[in-house]
Each structure stands twice: as structure tokens, then as C-alpha cells.
Amino acid sequence: MTPTHPVILRPVEPRDNAGLRTIYNWAVENTTATLDTEERSADAQDEWIAKHDGLPYPAIVAEDADGGQIVGYASLSSFNPKAGYNTTAEVSVYVHCDWHGLRIGSALLSSLLMEADRRGFVCLIALITNGNEPSLRLHRNYGFMETGVLPKVARKFGGWVEVTILHRVLGDAA
DSSP: OOOSSOEEEEEOOGGGHHHHHHHHHHHHHHOSSSOOOSOOOHHHHHHHHHHTBSSSOBEEEEEETTTOOEEEEEEEEESOSSGGGTTEEEEEEEEOGGGTTSSHHHHHHHHHHHHHHHTTOOEEEEEEETTOHHHHHHHHHTTOEEEEEEEEEEEETTEEEEEEEEEEEOGGGO
């Protein structure tokens, strides 16, 4: 789906550190979309970028075509470190709070799915917290199926958090 505002989708680069942290740290402080409870430091973001700037796990950023601001990103990460899971990855999509509703997440997820298939991943997993209806809707719109719910699996902001597990099988394996 095409964003309603022009963006450039490209692989993550070290120069994206501050923009990524702005998006992620806002989510840490204001939502249960991530279950991190402390903001990500510049050094930790550099480590994250290094893990996502090549094989096997990519990250894609959405950059405002008019001003160069990072307005969202999507990534694949290890689902489980055991070797048998090497064709499975966890999906994450984050969009800057001022850019919600502009189909940035759709553009990112669509691009990430193509990249995951190209890299030979077979199964993608999304772990989405209760109350994050836009993310559930986004993933369902792109063929992710609900596999289960983990009640009271985490705590944040003094309350219990439930996580919905969604998965999608890619390519010929589907």
C-alpha cells in the first residue's frame, strides 16, 4: 500500500541512530508496543543497527522524502537462538507518533515481507500487545494469522500485559 505522504524506504544506516531512538523511546515511555521499560541509549541503538544492517536480519527505514526525517522502521530479528528456528524471524514495525495513519506501517511491512522472502525466511512471527489494535489490523491485512494469546505474560505501567501471537508463512511454503 502506498503511503499518503511521500517517503523513501531504504536499509538502515548508522546515521539513523537518533531518528530510530526518537521513535523507539517514545514507544517505551508511552505505550506497551514494546515491553522495554528504559529508553534505548545511543550505544545500544548502534548495537541494534549493527545487528540489522546485513545478513540475516534486515531493518528498513521510512525517511520523509521532503525533509529526511526518519518517520518509521521495520525489522526482522531472531525469533529464537536455537538453530532449528533459523528460517523464522520476529517482525517489528514502529512509526513515529506524528506520522500514524499515513500508511507508513503498511509500506514498511510490505517491503519487509518481500525482503524476508528474498532472504529465505519461511515463517514470520509478530508479538503484539493488547490494546495495539492498529498493529493487529496491519499484520492481519498482510496475511498474518492469530496463533494464540499469552495472558499476563508481562507487566508495564503497573498493569498486566497480554500478548497476541501472529504468524505468516512465506513463499512456496505457504
